[in-house]
Amino acid sequence: MTVQLIAMQLFSGLALGAILIMVALGLSIIFGMLGIVNFAHGALFMVGAYAGLYVAGLTGSFWWALVLAPVLIGLFGMLIERFLIRPLYGRSPDDPLLLTFGLGYVLVEAVRILFGTDGIPFSTPAALRGVVNLGIGFFPLYRLFVIGVVLAVLLLLWLGLERTKFGLIVRAGSADPLIMRVLGVDISKLWLVVFGIGVGITALGGVLAAPMRNVSPEMGTLVLAEAFVVTVIGGMGSLAGAVIAGLIVGVAVSMTSLFAPEMATIVMFALMALILLVRPNGLYGRAAPGL
Amino acid sequence: MTKGIDKLVQRPISRRTALIGLVGTAGALSMPWIARAQAETIRIGFPTPLTGPFAAEANDQVRSAQLAVKLANDKGGIAGRKVELLVRDDKLNAGEAATRTLELIEKDKVHAVVGALSSAVQLAVNEVTRARNMIYVSISQSDTINEIKDFSPYTFHEALNPxxxxxxxxxxxxxxxxxxxxxxxxxxxxxxxxxxxxxxxxxxxxxxxxxxxxxxxxxxxxxxxxxxxxxxxxxxxxxxxxxxxxxxxxxxxxxxxxxxxxxxxxxxxxxxxxxxxxxxxxxxxxxxNYYWGLEETVPSAKAFNDVFRAEYKGAIPTDYGAYGYTGVASLLMAIEKAGGTEPQKVIEAMEALKYDVAKGEQFYRKCDHQSVQSxxxxxxxxxxxxxxxxxxxxxxxxxxxxxxxxxxxxxxxxxx
Missing domain, CATH: 3.40.50.2300 (Response regulator)
Structure with missing residues (x-):
């Protein structure tokens, strides 16, 4: 076992971490701002991939898919918020949870009916094929591109939340919705937009994952579990937490792959259990609202 | 499916049916072998994971198995009897598969079981059929099923093994x-x-x-x-x-x-x-085990592809799909040779069978009932x-x- 191998393994872990952050981000935003545990997250991720496939098929371009699919599915997310979730605000937090849980099943079945149960090819865009020599080893260009997109999305989110008036209102709204209403802010519009953004980012994750994981109706199942692990370790609702947790989980999986590869999936859950023992609210979590 | 069977059982006997029955019985007295032959449809249970990650392969298996049954019925049935395939979704779950198989045996009174598409599920089906002396043709890869601890004299392994x-x-x-x-x-x-x-x-x-x-x-x-x-x-x-x-x-x-x-x-x-x-x-x-391109060199593959294409609008059979066909076809050939579904006779016929239905000659080895094949x-x-x-x-x-x-x-x- 050489230093080079360990270095390469570490890098693979960080790269995987970036993908996990992408996968978890939508779940984290929606929970952090709205307090909704979105169990349809995995299904929406999958629907995003299919939307990407559809747009790419129509336009012949991966780039259009990357832009349009998240917008379309984000709008679809707003419909879900407006007509399915909004009637449940103010009731038990279990209600949206059950609703999204069922919605996940409906979406998977709908995709099976529309696109069939078989997997469908999704090509890596020609411009992003091939490998790059990092000095310690070779790494696919596409995965480096995904890391770049994740960084860009994180930067935009951070700027949007911390540096704009909209972000200020969102943060205030998630801290105390009642006061915001008293101050005359239409909270329901705000939540509609936040939910749409969360779902849009989830769909973006699906489109980005499609050339790596192939597209099938069940592709979201494991994603839901991965996203929960990252979100729970980071602390429900904390963006910074999701980033740190994603990287930690990525490196943990990668290092386990080196020494005990058959444990590579289970290690995520073991890590989550361990962290919950030490820090019940996760690394960066505050006590969760409403839970 | 079960509803259909209930209906059959509960339907009151009309006068015409009674009359036909009477004539039939009279005929049966003079021709006992035909009476027995017309008495009962041969029912084959087919548990397979219609939903879940192996759904594509499972649906191909069903289509191929149905084709084998259709061909048998088209040429007048097997040993003079009609054949029916009873397909059940085992959801790629061993418990579900065992329950469905048990139902097929106890409620639907099948004469044989063919199917399952995962080693664990297949072994669960094998447990059920073994305990009830039921003929089972397994069509998914497994080495364990050949070994003596899992062996059932009633089980035949049509799939390749690892x-x-x-x-x-x-x-x-x-x-x-x-x-x-x-x-x-x-x-x-x-x-x-x-x-x-x-x-x-x-x-x-x-x-x-x-x-x-x-x-x-x-x-x-x-x-x-x-x-x-x-x-x-x-x-x-x-x-x-x-x-x-x-x-x-x-x-x-x-x-x-x-x-x-x-x-x-x-x-x-x-x-x-x-x-x-x-x-x-x-x-x-x-x-x-199979690729449609075999048709260039193997006549039975050409024949199989042709009937498959004719039946399914030009589609071609796939690898795991072909198991559904070869598994059901070999079983029906043995039932034909045995002159009925009496298990011991079917076992003897299966052990003696040489068949070439899709990919060249095959036979079941006597000791472990593994299909020896290309x-x-x-x-x-x-x-x-x-x-x-x-x-x-x-x-x-x-x-x-x-x-x-x-x-x-x-x-x-x-x-x-």
Whole structure:
């Protein structure tokens, strides 16, 4: 076992971490701002991939898919918020949870009916094929591109939340919705937009994952579990937490792959259990609202 | 389905039916063999995972099995009796499969069971059929089912088993001195394939440089790849099934693995190849029980493809689909020879049967009831070499049926 191998393994872990952050981000935003545990997250991720496939098929371009699919599915997310979730605000937090849980099943079945149960090819865009020599080893260009997109999305989110008036209102709204209403802010519009953004980012994750994981109706199942692990370790609702947790989980999986590869999936859950023992609210979590 | 049967049972007997019955009985007295023949439809239970990750393969199995039944009925039935296939969704779950099989036996009164598409599910079905002395033709890869501890005299194994698959694939892809690294799904299928390949490698003189187990159903394989590259093998042998196959090969190819080594798989899956672009699988070598391209050399394959195309609007049968056909067809031939569904007679007929329904001659070995049959080695074609969308593979080898690639009866624990 050489230093080079360990270095390469570490890098693979960080790269995987970036993908996990992408996968978890939508779940984290929606929970952090709205307090909704979105169990349809995995299904929406999958629907995003299919939307990407559809747009790419129509336009012949991966780039259009990357832009349009998240917008379309984000709008679809707003419909879900407006007509399915909004009637449940103010009731038990279990209600949206059950609703999204069922919605996940409906979406998977709908995709099976529309696109069939078989997997469908999704090509890596020609411009992003091939490998790059990092000095310690070779790494696919596409995965480096995904890391770049994740960084860009994180930067935009951070700027949007911390540096704009909209972000200020969102943060205030998630801290105390009642006061915001008293101050005359239409909270329901705000939540509609936040939910749409969360779902849009989830769909973006699906489109980005499609050339790596192939597209099938069940592709979201494991994603839901991965996203929960990252979100729970980071602390429900904390963006910074999701980033740190994603990287930690990525490196943990990668290092386990080196020494005990058959444990590579289970290690995520073991890590989550361990962290919950030490820090019940996760690394960066505050006590969760409403839970 | 069960509703239909209730209806049959509860339907009041009309005068006309009674009259026909009377005439029939009168006739039966003079021609007893026909009366027995017309008495009862032959019912074959078919549990298979219609939903879930193996759905594509399962639906192909059903279509092929239904075709075998239809052909039998078209030529007037088997031993003068109509044949009916009762398909049930086992959801790729051993408990579900056992329950459905039990229902098929106790409630639907089937005469035989064919089906299941995963080693664990298949062994669960085998437990149920064994305990009830029910004929079972299993159509999914397993080595365990051949061994004496799981053996049932009523069970016949129509699918290839990992031992014979890997023996043939290794013969045509490993060389003396080849360095082989394995990436293996951490469950029965992967382990059995790995064992088979290592045994074959030893005979050939290939060297194992590493074994990496991956969790079943893993989504990301990137973290296994640095280790694989550091082992620097000539061959990467990926032993997994279904979507895992498409995902792991896709990601390995993204890392440029194929430029540095050859990728070999135990079974190269028609449907998984269709789930990715041709470039991804290009050059990958793997085994198969069936490929439609056999029609160029094997007359029975041509006949099978033709009836399949005629029945399903030009579609072609796939690898796992063909098991549904060969499994049901061989069973029906044995029932025909036995003159009925009496289990002991069917067993004797199955053991004596030589059949060629889709891929050349096959027979069930007496000791473990394994179907001795040809094994194909396929290589996935480059896009430029494909003459049509279905022209996926080149046939590298078609090893004829031979007991020499199986474990011996005594090795499996049977007394000779």
């Amino acid at each position: 031992t014979m698959t890997t023996a043939v694939v290794a013969r045509h892809s490993f060389q003396k001195g080849s360095k082989v690294a394995y990436l293996v799904a951490d469950y029965a299928y992967g382990h059995e394939m790995l064992t088979g390949f290592k045994r074959a490698a030893e005979v050939i003189g290939a060297e194992t440089v590493g074994e990496i187990l991956h969790p079943f159903g893993a989504a990301d394989y990137s973290t296994f790849i640095p280790t694989i590259l550091s082992l620097n093998p000539d061959i990467l042998c990926i032993c997994n099934f279904g979507r895992d196959q498409a995902n792991s090969i896709k990601q390995a190819v993204d890392f440029g693995v194929k430029d540095m080594m050859k990728i070999v798989v135990p079974v190269i899956l028609h449907n998984q190849r269709l789930a990715v672009d041709p470039e991804v699988f290009e050059g990958v070598v793997g085994g198969a 094994v194909l080695v396929l290589e996935s074609k480059a896009k430029s070499d494909m003459k049509s969308d279905a022209d996926l593979f080149k046939i590298v080898a078609n090893e004829p049926a031979s007991e020499s690639i199986l474990r011996s009866c005594s090795e499996l624990g049977f007394k000779s």
